[in-house]
Amino acid sequence: MDNDAVTTNGSIAEDALTSLHPNHVKLLRIQAALIAIPFVITSLVLEGTDLVPPGLIFGPVALIALLAIVRVPLRRHHARGYVMGADLLRVVRGILFRSDSVVPFGRVQHIDVNQGPLERYYGLATLTLYTAGTHNASVHLPGLEQGLARAMREEIRAHIRQETL
Amino acid sequence: MSEANQETPASAVASVPVTARHGAAMPAGHRRTNPLSFAVNGVSQLARMAVPLAIGAVTIFDKGEMGKLLLIIPMVVAVLGVNFFIAWLRWLRLTYVAGASDIRVESGILSRAARSVPYERIQDVSLEQKLIPRLFGLVELRFETGAGGKDELKLAYLSREEGEALRRLVRARRTGEAVADAGGEATNATTDDAGDADEQAQLLFAMDRRRLTTFGFFEFSLAVFAVLGGAAQYAETFMGIEAWDPDLWQQVFALQEQWILGLGPMAQVFAVIAALVVLAFTGSATGMVRTYLRDWGFRLERTSRGFRRRRGLLTRTDVVMPLHRVQAVNISTGIVRGRFGWKSLAFVSLAQDSGSSNHVVAPFAKNEELEPIIRIAGFAPPAEGLDWHRTSTRYRFDSIALKSGAWLLAAIPVAIFAPAPFVLIPLVLAVGSAAANFYAWRFRRHALDGSQIVSVRGLLAPSVQIAQRVKLQSVEIAQGPIARRRRYATLHLGLAGGTFTIRGIALERARELKDAVLASIAERDFSALT
Numbered sequence: 001m002d003n004d005a006v007t008t009n010g011s012i013a014e015d016a017l018t019s020l021h022p023n024h025v026k027l028l029r030i031q032a033a034l035i036a037i038p039f040v041i042t043s044l045v046l047e048g049t050d051l052v053p054p055g056l057i058f059g060p061v062a063l064i065a066l067l068a069i070v071r072v073p074l075r076r077h078h079a080r081g082y083v084m085g086a087d088l089l090r091v092v093r094g095i096l097f098r099s100d101s102v103v104p105f106g107r108v109q110h111i112d113v114n115q116g117p118l119e120r121y122y123g124l125a126t127l128t129l130y131t132a133g134t135h136n137a138s139v140h141l142p143g144l145e146q147g148l149a150r151a152m153r154e155e156i157r158a159h160i161r162q163e164t165l
Numbered sequence: 166m167s168e169a170n171q172e173t174p175a176s177a178v179a180s181v182p183v184t185a186r187h188g189a190a191m192p193a194g195h196r197r198t199n200p201l202s203f204a205v206n207g208v209s210q211l212a213r214m215a216v217p218l219a220i221g222a223v224t225i226f227d228k229g230e231m232g233k234l235l236l237i238i239p240m241v242v243a244v245l246g247v248n249f250f251i252a253w254l255r256w257l258r259l260t261y262v263a264g265a266s267d268i269r270v271e272s273g274i275l276s277r278a279a280r281s282v283p284y285e286r287i288q289d290v291s292l293e294q295k296l297i298p299r300l301f302g303l304v305e306l307r308f309e310t311g312a313g314g315k316d317e318l319k320l321a322y323l324s325r326e327e328g329e330a331l332r333r334l335v336r337a338r339r340t341g342e343a344v345a346d347a348g349g350e351a352t353n354a355t356t357d358d359a360g361d362a363d364e365q366a367q368l369l370f371a372m373d374r375r376r377l378t379t380f381g382f383f384e385f386s387l388a389v390f391a392v393l394g395g396a397a398q399y400a401e402t403f404m405g406i407e408a409w410d411p412d413l414w415q416q417v418f419a420l421q422e423q424w425i426l427g428l429g430p431m432a433q434v435f436a437v438i439a440a441l442v443v444l445a446f447t448g449s450a451t452g453m454v455r456t457y458l459r460d461w462g463f464r465l466e467r468t469s470r471g472f473r474r475r476r477g478l479l480t481r482t483d484v485v486m487p488l489h490r491v492q493a494v495n496i497s498t499g500i501v502r503g504r505f506g507w508k509s510l511a512f513v514s515l516a517q518d519s520g521s522s523n524h525v526v527a528p529f530a531k532n533e534e535l536e537p538i539i540r541i542a543g544f545a546p547p548a549e550g551l552d553w554h555r556t557s558t559r560y561r562f563d564s565i566a567l568k569s570g571a572w573l574l575a576a577i578p579v580a581i582f583a584p585a586p587f588v589l590i591p592l593v594l595a596v597g598s599a600a601a602n603f604y605a606w607r608f609r610r611h612a613l614d615g616s617q618i619v620s621v622r623g624l625l626a627p628s629v630q631i632a633q634r635v636k637l638q639s640v641e642i643a644q645g646p647i648a649r650r651r652r653y654a655t656l657h658l659g660l661a662g663g664t665f666t667i668r669g670i671a672l673e674r675a676r677e678l679k680d681a682v683l684a685s686i687a688e689r690d691f692s693a694l695t
Binding site for chain 2: 098103
């Protein structure tokens with residue numbers, strides 16, 4: 001390894017994150033909506049039974065659901081980001097519980113590019129790096145444009161092969 | 166069987182004689198495990214059934230229901246027959262082949278499973294002899310790949326000679342590979358031309374009977390009471406004695422009551438003391454027995470392959486850990502034994518020990534005995550003048566506030582509902598917890614030295630964890646909501662086969678550590694390490 005790599009590690013600025021694809025917000029919103037819908041329906045049913053004053057249950061539930069669908073995904077999206085360094089991938093995520101993981105390419109065992117049905121619709125993919133460590137055995141990076149995810153995979157793989165040889 | 170034993174590893178690759186005899190469904194070159202292994206499986210099952218059978222038999226004879234015997238005996242025989250038949254089918258359908266580049270095992274009676282493990286992925290091969298297979302002279306081979314636990318490849322059972330031949334074969338293949346890989350493994354340069362490298366083994370640590378006995382005293386355990394409880398439940402199911410039935414115990418005590426009352430207070434005190442002595446004695450005896458069973462004949466040697474550990478009285482295990490696979494070392498101790506300077510050394514390794522999460526290489530030793538072992542593994546015991554860092558004082562304040570706060574909250578309902586003096590209990594606990602945590606803070610520290618990262622924690626039983634930075638896999642800085650506001654963080658280091666976590670350090674320090682680790686990692690690729 002040359003000395004460049006070492007200096008890149010040291011000089012990663014804390015604010016130089018690459019943000020995820022804008023479609024990732026839509027994906028998070030749909031996922032939040034899918035979780036919220038049953039609660040909203042339940043509250044509507046309770047509303048219909050006339051057991052409580054009108055709006056006492058549905059009001060708050062609808063408000064929380066609205067927040068969870070509109071506001072939270074946007075904040076989650078902004079909290080996430082990554083840095084594709086010369087010899088490492090840094091993944092940052094979390095609003096309340098923040099985590100900042102770094103996986104050096106030299107420690108990657110194998111790589112996955114996964115696409116769920118929703119991700120396929122929006123042209124997104126999740127990149128997963130596997131390491132031999134017990135902690136962070138797999139590091140996921142969702143919300144990448146699928147072409148980019150594949151390109152990143154190829155780049156990391158090429159890096160592994162080159163270092164092994 | 167006899168020709169299998171005499172085969173050299175070379176002919177094990179493409180062996181014909183055994184396969185030809187069993188013929189039919191086996192692909193060329195495939196071999197079966199030792200024919201006795203199905204008998205071993207059958208007998209093991211028999212041993213498992215022995216206790217219920219015996220209890221069942223006692224019940225029948227007790228109740229004089231001999232007529233039922235006619236029904237039960239054929240049933241038992243049928244169950245045993247089916248067991249043996251299935252064990253035999255399993256044996257028949259399990260074949261393995263040690264090929265040119267991998268070991269393949271095909272198994273399954275109805276559904277078939279084929280697994281191939283390339284030699285370069287096999288971290289190590291261990292031989293294990295449980296009691297019953299040992300009587301038959303058979304061994305179980307475990308191929309450790311780093312996949313961990315149930316994903317590992319096993320071969321049960323082979324004759325001892327065959328097992329060792331296969332182990333030598335795998336090792337020879339691996340070393341050949343490593344040498345061809347040009348130089349990452351200088352320590353393993355001496356390949357065993359003579360076939361067995363054990364002659365030049367250097368003894369690093371062994372426990373004689375005296376050491377084992379001392380160790381046993383510190384392994385005080387009341388597990389025997391749990392076993393007795395289990396046995397009582399067994400008796401309950403099979404013999405109709407209700408261990409938890411109060412009437413039974415009332416009857417027992419009614420018989421003794423007069424006698425106990427007749428003894429007077431002095432004797433009652435003596436009785437309590439006697440009970441405690443019995444408890445202490447039972448606990449020590451249990452610990453002693455367990456220690457003797459586990460660590461009998463403990464020997465740690467340095468061979469050309471790495472560390473070799475042998476131990477066990479009934480189940481004798483023989484594990485080899487290559488030097489370069491040791492990822493980190495843990496030195497731990499107990500509250501009492503620590504006072505006497507007794508410590509335990511364990512390696513965190515890519516290949517996992519059977520059942521346990523790390524390899525204990527010296528379970529009960531003094532510092533000066535541990536140091537050479539640590540150095541041979543390529544680690545350095547923490548030096549004198551290290552730049553130790555403690556956790557953030559903000560973290561100390563917050564964690565003390567959270568822990569003591571919980572007790573203070575608990576004090577509120579106690580103050581309301583319980584008699585007045587009881588409120589002191591949670592208050593004292595809150596203060597005590599705060600004081601203990603405050604004091605323990607001084608013992609929680611970490612440091613970086615030339616190539617390692619060292620973490621020490623624990624007030625009464627301090628434990629030291631040492632990892633080589635270059636062997637770490639990833640770095641994560643994690644922060645909860647409070648930690649973010651107060652600018653401290655938890656550092657998780659990815660360690661193969663274990664965890665390395667430093668909690669509550671200042672954010673700047675966490676970033677410093679991260680950069681140091683990443684700089685070390687960038688120096689070498691994973692393949693150059695394993």
